[in-house]
Amino acid sequence: MLDFKQLARQYKSELLDRVMPFWMQHSIDREYGGYLHCLERDGSVFDTDKFVWMQGREVWMLSKLYNTVHTPDVSEETRAQWLEAAIRGAEFLKTKGHDGALNFYFALDREGNPLVEPYNIFSYTFAVIAFGQLALATGNEEYADISRRTFDIVLSKTDNPKGRWNKAASGARAMKGFALPMILCNVALEIEHLLPQDFLENTIETCIHEVMDVFYRPELGLIVENLTIDNRLSDSMDGRLLNPGHAIEAMWFIMDLGQRLDRPELIERACHIAIAEAEYGWDKEHGGIFYFMDRLGRPLQQLEWDQKLWWVHIETLITMLKGYQLTGNTECLAWFKRVHDYVWSHFVDPEHGEWYGYLNRRGEVLLTLKGGKWKGCFHVPRGLLQCWKMLEELAARPV
Structure with a gap:
């Protein structure tokens, strides 16, 4: 059994002593407002x-x-x-x-x-x-x-x-993406305090349906990134695309909604999908989770497909720990341990704080930046905060 109390201290310390001080020291633009987030390893602005x-x-x-x-x-x-x-x-x-x-x-x-x-x-x-x-x-x-x-x-x-900025030609192969219904699952709960109850619940049900009944494909046992407008699989580069990190992250959004709606069966289903996604996306040769995959094993247009990204792994930590916390599923706990070991030995920068974002397939640092167009003060601190709080709750449970 993992030492939840010690792990809680580890995640808390990383958040409060190393990650947030990095952003507070280097990111705030006191001259023009807002934040500078294109930051090198040591926090210098590039x-x-x-x-x-x-x-x-x-x-x-x-x-x-x-x-x-x-x-x-x-x-x-x-x-x-x-x-x-x-x-x-x-x-x-x-x-x-x-x-x-x-x-x-x-x-x-x-x-x-x-x-x-x-x-x-x-x-x-x-x-x-x-x-x-x-x-x-x-x-x-x-x-x-x-x-x-x-x-x-x-x-x-x-x-x-x-x-009007859509680049697709009129009448061209029309596709819809997973990312928006996925993020709306989280957004709806984030602003629950601002929405009428009926409107909130209708929005939540629509999002759950899209994620769990439309983009999740039982014939694959996986979530796809893009579908045709009429919800069919497409044998095209976009239509074959899988993003294991997206799918796994979405499952902790769904678990939160399952808690909110008191639907334990939804939480259980999200656990099983998350485990299937992790097993499918795990690089059995070098460790870590692939960024992109093709459901038919064909070449991908994304040249970065085999990189190991920070957000994929921190979101997997959240999902697997939440799955264990809510259901007691020991497979989730085993996946948390596996990904925890990978994350803390590959992404953490012991010298300057914050985490590296981009590793090559072998797990070597590919880019030294700590922030840029796609990485900022979000996934790492959010994940550390969530894991810290869940680990504290688990540590406080009676043996």
Whole structure:
């Protein structure tokens, strides 16, 4: 049996002593507002462009810490610094991050001038949870209103997330992606306090159906990344694509919804799918979970398919630990141990704090950056926070 008490201390210390101090020291832009997140291994800035979804993620993370970390060894000064930094990021997003009608850009320059149009729906979804979580922290009704209104825009765009920036030719092979219904499973619970009950429950049921009954394919025993509009498999590069990390992450979202709805059978099913995804995606030669796979074993268009990414593994830690916590499934616990051993021996930087994001297939560091266009103050601290809290709860259970 694992020593849950010792593991809880390990995850807590990594979060509070090494990861968050890295972002607090290097990320906050005190000159122009918002956050600098293109950071090298030692925290030095290698680019000053600001990606809006990363801004939203950092606002959310700082607000979440403020709202949930209440321990004697975390000072009120530290919590106040988290909140001040969250407000700084939110004000930058509020004034610079969108076009005035809450259409959130994808990228800005350091001063906040738009660089890339609001084509990416995830700029919106992370703004939703950022302002929603900060509204909880501050009681600021303006933040709550921004969250609600942006969520309405997200829901209005589900049939065509990229809008007029969609590159597909008219009448071309029409596909829909797993990423949006997946993230909406999480977003809906994040802003539960801002939504009417009936609306929330209808949204949740729609998301569960899409994830568990549409994108999960019983004939494969796996979740696919893309389907045709009429929910069929497509024998194309996009249609054959699998992303084990996405599927595994989605399962802890589903477990949370199963708790919220008191549906233990949904949690059990999510556990079994997560285990199947981990077994399918695990690199049996070098360890770690592949980034992308093809369900027919054909060559992939993603040249990074065999890399080992930080978020895939930290999300797997959350999912497997949550699965064990909620069901007692020992397969989940064994997977948590396997991935824990891989993560702590490959991704952690003992010298500078934060984690590496990109390893090659053999598990060697491929890029030394700690933050960039795709990696920021989100997956690592969120995962450490979740695992710390679950491990503490497990440690407190009677033997």
